[in-house]
Amino acid sequence: MADHSGRLSGIARERFGWELTDEQQRAAGAVLDGRDVLAVLPTGAGKSAIYQVPGLALDGLTVVVSPLVALQHDQAAALGEAGVCAVVVNADRSAAAAWEAVESGEARFLLLAPEQLAKPEVVERLRGAGVVLFAVDEAHCVSAWGHDFRPDYLRLAAAVERLGRPPVLALTATAAPPVRDDVVERLGMRDPLRVCTGFDRPNIHLAAHRHPSERDRRAAVLERVRELRGTGLVYAPTRAATEEIAAELGARARCFHAGMPAGEKERVHEAFTAGEVEVVVATSAFGMGIDKPDVRFVLHAGCPDSLDSYHQQVGRAGRDGDPATAELHHRPEDLAKQRFLTATGVPEDAIRAVAKAVRAGRGPQDVDLPRARRTRAVNLLVGAGAVDGDLTWVGRDLDEAVAEAVRLAEVHKRAVRSRVEMVRAYAEAPGCRRQELLAYFGEELPEPCGNCDGCDAGRAGERRTSSGGFDVHEGVRHAEWGRGEVMSVEDDRVTVLFEDEGYRTLSLAAVHDRDLLVPDAS
DNA sequence: CGTGTGCTAAATAATTAGCACACGGTGCGTTATT
Numbered sequence: 001m002a003d004h005s006g007r008l009s010g011i012a013r014e015r016f017g018w019e020l021t022d023e024q025q026r027a028a029g030a031v032l033d034g035r036d037v038l039a040v041l042p043t044g045a046g047k048s049a050i051y052q053v054p055g056l057a058l059d060g061l062t063v064v065v066s067p068l069v070a071l072q073h074d075q076a077a078a079l080g081e082a083g084v085c086a087v088v089v090n091a092d093r094s095a096a097a098a099w100e101a102v103e104s105g106e107a108r109f110l111l112l113a114p115e116q117l118a119k120p121e122v123v124e125r126l127r128g129a130g131v132v133l134f135a136v137d138e139a140h141c142v143s144a145w146g147h148d149f150r151p152d153y154l155r156l157a158a159a160v161e162r163l164g165r166p167p168v169l170a171l172t173a174t175a176a177p178p179v180r181d182d183v184v185e186r187l188g189m190r191d192p193l194r195v196c197t198g199f200d201r202p203n204i205h206l207a208a209h210r211h212p213s214e215r216d217r218r219a220a221v222l223e224r225v226r227e228l229r230g231t232g233l234v235y236a237p238t239r240a241a242t243e244e245i246a247a248e249l250g251a252r253a254r255c256f257h258a259g260m261p262a263g264e265k266e267r268v269h270e271a272f273t274a275g276e277v278e279v280v281v282a283t284s285a286f287g288m289g290i291d292k293p294d295v296r297f298v299l300h301a302g303c304p305d306s307l308d309s310y311h312q313q314v315g316r317a318g319r320d321g322d323p324a325t326a327e328l329h330h331r332p333e334d335l336a337k338q339r340f341l342t343a344t345g346v347p348e349d350a351i352r353a354v355a356k357a358v359r360a361g362r363g364p365q366d367v368d369l370p371r372a373r374r375t376r377a378v379n380l381l382v383g384a385g386a387v388d389g390d391l392t393w394v395g396r397d398l399d400e401a402v403a404e405a406v407r408l409a410e411v412h413k414r415a416v417r418s419r420v421e422m423v424r425a426y427a428e429a430p431g432c433r434r435q436e437l438l439a440y441f442g443e444e445l446p447e448p449c450g451n452c453d454g455c456d457a458g459r460a461g462e463r464r465t466s467s468g469g470f471d472v473h474e475g476v477r478h479a480e481w482g483r484g485e486v487m488s489v490e491d492d493r494v495t496v497l498f499e500d501e502g503y504r505t506l507s508l509a510a511v512h513d514r515d516l517l518v519p520d521a522s
Numbered sequence: 523c524g525t526g527t528g529c530t531a532a533a534t535a536a537t538t539a540g541c542a543c544a545c546g547g548t549g550c551g552t553t554a555t556t
Binding site: 067068069091114115144145237239258259285287305335336337342389 | 523524525526545546547548549550551552
């Protein structure tokens with residue numbers, strides 16, 4: 001195995017002005033050796049360098065699969081600034097020019113969504129262009145979305161084969177061990193080098209609060225947002241909830257969900273990035289591509305659908321390294337909703353009816369089923385490899401295809417069940433939350449925690465008292481906070497960085513009552 | 523599976539209890555209409 005470190009770091013320095021970390025070196029070096037690589041590195045660790053640097057070192061075209069058109073443009077623009085020709089192919093009209101750059105050999109990177117690779121003609125054109133590296137960005141999507149939402153993710157392995165099996169590089173910031181295995185298997189990766197680190201975010205204080213009723217929760221979340229200063233995110237489980245909460249919060253907040261007009265979403269995103277809007281109340285739609293360093297809090301007004309989502313959403317706080325807060329406001333009822341939303345069964349006869357319609361050359365539109373159900377059936381058939389990206393039947397036996405789709409639905413359901421159970425266990429966990437979350441990602445806590453709720457009780461070996469509320473007085477009562485440093489005082493709210501408990505906002509009265517602060521704290 | 527809504531009836535003049543029912547998330551793509 002050749003040592004490429006000099007060459008790679010040279011490219012990184014001269015082209016981009018980067019110094020590669022050890023992890024980046026290892027991953028990029030293995031790619032250059034022709035090995036498959038799975039890199040799970042936190043945001044900000046320069047994941048894109050891992051495909052960009054070896055992509056430039058190799059002689060030919062690097063294909064980058066990216067889930068969102070907006071992300072594709074971001075990446076292409078970043079490469080463009082470094083003087084590298086990178087093009088995007090999607091459903092817009094600009095595709096012709098992009099293909100010209102690919103076929104002339106001018107383009108070194110091509111960014112596209114998996115749906116493009118489901119089209120045989122796209123793969124054929126790429127075969128002609130000579131692909132030397134196949135990178136999958138945000139590779140957790142293969143596992144999270146592949147089963148029935150964006151099934152073309154499940155067919156990337158087939159595209160890789162048809163492209164002559166270039167090295168496959170999978171990149172993501174969040175993937176627990178089972179997700180990693182799933183990504184490796186689904187992408188057909190061969191003995192990949194796995195580079196996985198950095199799930200711990202010690203500056204984020206993790207808390208969870210259980211609420212007896214929906215009203216209580218809503219009131220608690222609103223109160224907390226009003227108490228917390230600075231920029232923050234609130235994740236809510238439904239579109240309607242995002243609108244209601246944002247309306248309650250007034251001018252400081254905006255909502256964001258996939259049902260909003262594209263222009264509106266863009267405006268909210270830009271206003272948030274620019275700091276004109278402090279709080280965005282969103283569904284899980286608000287996520288990838290957000291890289292605002294000074295997010296001070298992330299509140300969940302409901303359970304996320306997995307600990308991977310949770311880690312990702314929480315991880316949007318405190319990227320600048322300063323203290324931040326994450327609070328999960330949960331109810332047991334949340335989990336019933338998760339099960340329903342992600343794992344409603346698709347009956348075999350529905351799948352069969354859709355399969356028959358597609359095989360007969362008709363669209364699935366005339367099958368008499370609710371739209372959502374029809375779409376799921378189509379997605380399952382695509383995932384099963386029976387239907388192509390352009391909705392043509394791939395020429396398999398009907399029964400076999402239906403059976404495969406049903407099996408996929410079953411696998412998906414089981415996966416959802418187990419993810420929900422893990423979220424439940426986390427929400428109810430009596431001990432140290434940070435340890436709990438890290439354990440899920442297969443890492444150990446590097447040091448005694450003291451920066452999450454529950455870790456005190458965990459150390460004492462006691463069950464944490466279930467606090468319906470979360471206000472600072474209760475917090476003070478539960479944990480005997482030690483020395484702290486005042487970070488800021490606004491009105492009657494004092495933000496304190498405690499040695500043991502991390503970042504907390506207290507009422508002035510609570511601070512005085514408890515004589516919490518050392519006299520000379522600045 | 524749960525939650526919120528809207529209807530109806532009961533009890534009485536403005537509200538409420540009970541019940542049936544709709545709806546719930548993520549993004550590519552394509553297509554039909556301005």
